[in-house]
Amino acid sequence: MQHLDRAEPLWVSAVALIDAAGRVLMQRRPLGAVHGGLWEFPGGKLEPCEAPEVAAARELQEELGLVTAPTDLVPAAFASGRTDGRGDRPLIIMLFVCTRWAGTPEPQAGASVGWYGPTQLAALAMPPLDYPLAEGLLKILQASAF
């Protein structure tokens, strides 16, 4: 049996913003950061006692200046692994889909954003857990009318 992991998991919420053309917004992490230069779904760590969709809406506001209602965030996929960079602990990323927001994405200094269709998205260089998230998202997009 696997040993018990005594480190608290790091919980992260992330969002796939889908535009009217079916493209997904991806964010390139600043060079020098953990996973610098790689493309990820925008999002970030949950604060203590924060609900995942509230954290996702907060991160969209903080990282990109976008306003979303937590109720417009639809659970889509999750991925589980371990943190890289600082420390080693379980990492769980919950991905939401969002098709309704207010504002134009304005990345923070050092970061950049781009809109990608399914084929382009699958070809981006991403941090490890964003690959299974992208795979899950693409299956949902193929099967639905998002």
Ligand SMILES: Nc1nc2c([nH]c(=O)n2[C@H]2C[C@H](O)[C@@H](COP(=O)(O)OP(=O)(O)OP(=O)(O)O)O2)c(=O)[nH]1
């Ligand atoms: N998106 C993503 N993040 C990952 C992976 N592996 C891994 O350790 N992380 C880490 C990087 C970040 O520390 C954290 C995500 O939280 P965040 O989006 O708030 O990160 P951040 O750079 O703003 O903050 P920080 O941790 O550098 O302080 O998860 C992964 O595969 N995908």
